[in-house]
Amino acid sequence: MSYVPHTKDDISSMLKTIGVSSIDELFKDIPQALRPKSFNIPPASSEFEVTQHLKKLAAKNATHLINFVGAGFYDHFIPAAVDAIASRSEFYTAYTPYQPECSQGWLQAIYEYQTIICELTGLDVSNASLYDGGTAIYEAAMMAIRFTGRNKIIMDSGVNLIYRTMLYTYTSNLNVEFVEIPVVHGQSSREELFKHIDDKTAAVIMQNPNFFGAVDDHSDVVAEVHKRGALAIASVYPVSLGMLKPPGEAGFDIATGEGQSLGIPLSFGGPYLGFMAAKKELVRQMPGRIVGATVDSEGKRGFVLTLQTREQHIRREKATSNICSNEALCALRAVVFVALLGKEGLKELAEHNFQKAEFAKDCLSRISGVQVKRSSPTFNEFTVMLPRHADEVVYRMIDKGFACGFPLGRFYKGLDNYLLIAVTEKRTKEDIRRLSDSLEAVLG
Amino acid sequence: MKLIFEKHKEGRVGFTYTKADVPLALPLEAKYCRKADVHLASLSELDVVRHYTNLSRLNFSVDTNFYPLGSYTMKYNPKFTERIASLEGFSQVHPLLPQLLGGGMLAQGSLEVLFETERLLSEITGMSAFTMQPLAGAHGELAGAMLIAAYHKDKGSRRKYVIVPDSSHGTNPASAAIAGYQVKVIPTGPDGYMDLVEYQKHLNNEVAAVMLTCPDTLGIFNPQIKKIADMAHEVGALMYYDGANLNAMLGKARPGDLGFDVVHLNLHKTFATPHGGGGPGSGPVGVSESLVEFLPIPRIVRRSDGTFALDYHRHKSVGYIAPFYGNFGVILKAYAYMLKLGKEGLIQAAELAVLNANYCRVKLREHYDLPFDKICMHECVFSASRQAKNGVHAIDIAKYLIDKGYHPPTVYFPLIVKEALMIEPTETESKETLDEFIEIMIEIARLSKENPILVTQAPLHTPVKRLDETKAAREPNLRWQQ
Numbered sequence A: 001m002s003y004v005p006h007t008k009d010d011i012s013s014m015l016k017t018i019g020v021s022s023i024d025e026l027f028k029d030i031p032q033a034l035r036p037k038s039f040n041i042p043p044a045s046s047e048f049e050v051t052q053h054l055k056k057l058a059a060k061n062a063t064h065l066i067n068f069v070g071a072g073f074y075d076h077f078i079p080a081a082v083d084a085i086a087s088r089s090e091f092y093t094a095y096t097p098y099q100p101e102c103s104q105g106w107l108q109a110i111y112e113y114q115t116i117i118c119e120l121t122g123l124d125v126s127n128a129s130l131y132d133g134g135t136a137i138y139e140a141a142m143m144a145i146r147f148t149g150r151n152k153i154i155m156d157s158g159v160n161l162i163y164r165t166m167l168y169t170y171t172s173n174l175n176v177e178f179v180e181i182p183v184v185h186g187q188s189s190r191e192e193l194f195k196h197i198d199d200k201t202a203a204v205i206m207q208n209p210n211f212f213g214a215v216d217d218h219s220d221v222v223a224e225v226h227k228r229g230a231l232a233i234a235s236v237y238p239v240s241l242g243m244l245k246p247p248g249e250a251g252f253d254i255a256t257g258e259g260q261s262l263g264i265p266l267s268f269g270g271p272y273l274g275f276m277a278a279k280k281e282l283v284r285q286m287p288g289r290i291v292g293a294t295v296d297s298e299g300k301r302g303f304v305l306t307l308q309t310r311e312q313h314i315r316r317e318k319a320t321s322n323i324c325s326n327e328a329l330c331a332l333r334a335v336v337f338v339a340l341l342g343k344e345g346l347k348e349l350a351e352h353n354f355q356k357a358e359f360a361k362d363c364l365s366r367i368s369g370v371q372v373k374r375s376s377p378t379f380n381e382f383t384v385m386l387p388r389h390a391d392e393v394v395y396r397m398i399d400k401g402f403a404c405g406f407p408l409g410r411f412y413k414g415l416d417n418y419l420l421i422a423v424t425e426k427r428t429k430e431d432i433r434r435l436s437d438s439l440e441a442v443l444g
Numbered sequence B: 001m002k003l004i005f006e007k008h009k010e011g012r013v014g015f016t017y018t019k020a021d022v023p024l025a026l027p028l029e030a031k032y033c034r035k036a037d038v039h040l041a042s043l044s045e046l047d048v049v050r051h052y053t054n055l056s057r058l059n060f061s062v063d064t065n066f067y068p069l070g071s072y073t074m075k076y077n078p079k080f081t082e083r084i085a086s087l088e089g090f091s092q093v094h095p096l097l098p099q100l101l102g103g104g105m106l107a108q109g110s111l112e113v114l115f116e117t118e119r120l121l122s123e124i125t126g127m128s129a130f131t132m133q134p135l136a137g138a139h140g141e142l143a144g145a146m147l148i149a150a151y152h153k154d155k156g157s158r159r160k161y162v163i164v165p166d167s168s169h170g171t172n173p174a175s176a177a178i179a180g181y182q183v184k185v186i187p188t189g190p191d192g193y194m195d196l197v198e199y200q201k202h203l204n205n206e207v208a209a210v211m212l213t214c215p216d217t218l219g220i221f222n223p224q225i226k227k228i229a230d231m232a233h234e235v236g237a238l239m240y241y242d243g244a245n246l247n248a249m250l251g252k253a254r255p256g257d258l259g260f261d262v263v264h265l266n267l268h269k270t271f272a273t274p275h276g277g278g279g280p281g282s283g284p285v286g287v288s289e290s291l292v293e294f295l296p297i298p299r300i301v302r303r304s305d306g307t308f309a310l311d312y313h314r315h316k317s318v319g320y321i322a323p324f325y326g327n328f329g330v331i332l333k334a335y336a337y338m339l340k341l342g343k344e345g346l347i348q349a350a351e352l353a354v355l356n357a358n359y360c361r362v363k364l365r366e367h368y369d370l371p372f373d374k375i376c377m378h379e380c381v382f383s384a385s386r387q388a389k390n391g392v393h394a395i396d397i398a399k400y401l402i403d404k405g406y407h408p409p410t411v412y413f414p415l416i417v418k419e420a421l422m423i424e425p426t427e428t429e430s431k432e433t434l435d436e437f438i439e440i441m442i443e444i445a446r447l448s449k450e451n452p453i454l455v456t457q458a459p460l461h462t463p464v465k466r467l468d469e470t471k472a473a474r475e476p477n478l479r480w481q482q
Helices: A008-018 A047-059 A080-086 A104-121 A133-148 A161-170 A190-196 A219-227 A238-242 A280-285 A312-318 A328-365 A390-399 A429-443 B045-056 B080-085 B108-125 B137-154 B171-178 B196-202 B225-234 B289-294 B328-364 B394-403 B431-450 B469-474
Strands: A152-156 A177-181 A201-208 A231-236 A254-258 A274-278 A291-295 A301-305 A381-385 A418-422 B129-131 B161-165 B182-186 B207-213 B238-243 B262-265 B285-287 B299-302 B308-311 B380-383 B420-423
Touching (some): A047 B080, A047 B328, A104 A274, A133 A231, A133 A254, A161 A177, A231 A238, A328 A429, B108 B285, B161 B171, B207 B225, B328 B380, B394 B420
Parallel strands (some): A152 A177, B207 B238
Antiparallel strands (some): A291 A301
């Protein structure tokens, strides 16, 4: 039997101690009428059989394609040391560090994670992580609503549609007013934005680089938001922060993002890592776990979960969020990844991504009928206009061995011929040239 | 231990990338760029590996210590599922692949895993359908509350209240409140069950749902559960099942048969996926027939030719709960676990979990107060009230256990039990381990009478002694700064 150590003798002696004659007697509180109407589960299999079955399923997924799809989720290289640390079962078979004396490893790792998130974003405080980049935006919006006592949220439509949709879903039963600002030439329209920011506005949510890949300096937007007493929320791509202006420098109050690019595999959509950092005056509105440094009874430094009066296990229906566990193991991957790279490595990673995407732009712009959008600078992802429906081009490129990009028409009306292309450090010059040649052939 | 940042040495390198193979482009304008490099330590790979390896050794974990943390089902996490989750065919798949035209065929393996896991969970719980999207238990609760809201809205009724018992997990009222509901709390009667007279008083057509844990947080199965469900249904309210304690019920009772309409499970509890130090979890939500149309999109469907596809055309769907299809890497491990155990293994898990909990209950009940002394399910809840009279509180017992190498039970929960000690041994622990633990617990009970200071001064053998939590909260130090 699987993973249970009881011998027959153990069971009979334990039943005797308990004073019952059978295991069934332990379940006598469940009335017969409530017993399962069916329980059609296949019989047990061996480890070998299950492994073979799942290897077969894994082989049905395509891993041969050269990937240029990003759209918020990126194919970066993961150093082996990240896997090695995340495979330490002293980390992965522990739970939330409620008992600090036997969880200092976890608590210190999370404190270090919080530090790197603050350093990356240029903000004061970070929590111990959230589920993903989308729930992080939702939590940030709710923080702003509580903090300002207002209920209007302005979102730039350069924010990933997946996240905007999540935000609508989460607030559908609440009294929250949303305004979406259209993107003009790949950038957020200042004119439209400024028109809508008013004294009812709780927050303005921007993404950088935005969904089209465009890099922006939102300092002017933030200044306008602050003039009206609202909060400015940024959703950012952490790898880009090795190069780009961090949200804190632009004046944002809260930064959120998807941390998947920091050493976490794509894994078909999860588990990922939502991160959140904020100015320190917002710390008591933050959701989720937070680790703090303190001292023990002998004055030695140690770490604990802190500011817990925000949380559901204390405050119940008055808590800042219902979140209980975070994504600790993913946060561990992120902190190990960033620690390994260090300041030079992080800069180098950002540089490679930027340079390779620029090279891809050059190559693709030489294809007749392909127009690389250059109205804004970009980081590692950019938009091209094709002479044909992008869906069809993507379809034909799969045969050539490429996942060549994300067709923007899926998320934006009127952009059927547009393709969003991501180029990470894993794509070689050769990959990019072949992409360009194949695209030319498909369009020819 | 020093922080990673305190081990910095200028000039060290932990990881290098291949030299750029493309011509250099013009840099971005300065206004888009950061003024200074990210302030991080420079370290060698060994520096980093040794640092985190040594940190890992400061944790108690299931693989190193008995971990009877009630409510969290800290059972053994089989190793083979880790290997499966790291197969490149699973770990390297971009979640947008199946959303590309013709891309559905590129992720058939992953879609099949999701589809089959939904089917297995539906059968285990007696529900009509599942969504795998929710990313944790509390996230499942929120998703469930949103489904309940969508259901009532569709019926044209705006209901205001969600009922929870006072023994509920904190996440229940928090999730209901965040979904837009007001919370009504029903007290527990002297028999340990929810007070049905009070319950009846609060039930009316403004109640959207009743959220219950079953077996409840005292580890007791309420034989009146069907009656409670029928009463809710009579006023048009839905029954919500918090699946934290499903481990006790595998093959013994199914929430669907008990009258529950919405169910969340914790794959990291019942289905043995690692807790990861507090996530990632997975909190799939199952529903009865009348709520299927509100489940989040995309739904995973099997076409007539046996292939799998994503279906977005559900106009009553609540929308997206997660960016994609859930915590796939976690779901995969739970799927492998279910296949490995099979029907008999799952039933046996419930039986031996209950056997272990009752063994602890009977062996310790002379030594500790047992507020509700009856056969328990997967966990038993003691009170340290007797010990507290001598100055030994639940927290002191916890710290003494740490000194002896045991992770403590959950303490001070459920809130309705003073000085609560909630013990959930799980089925994967042996009689020998339980006997050793019980012996220490008895020793603590004895010391509490004879020499309480030996308990209250604990822990003595840990990397840090008791920490000043007040200072941590009053003078928050939440990040390292030079």
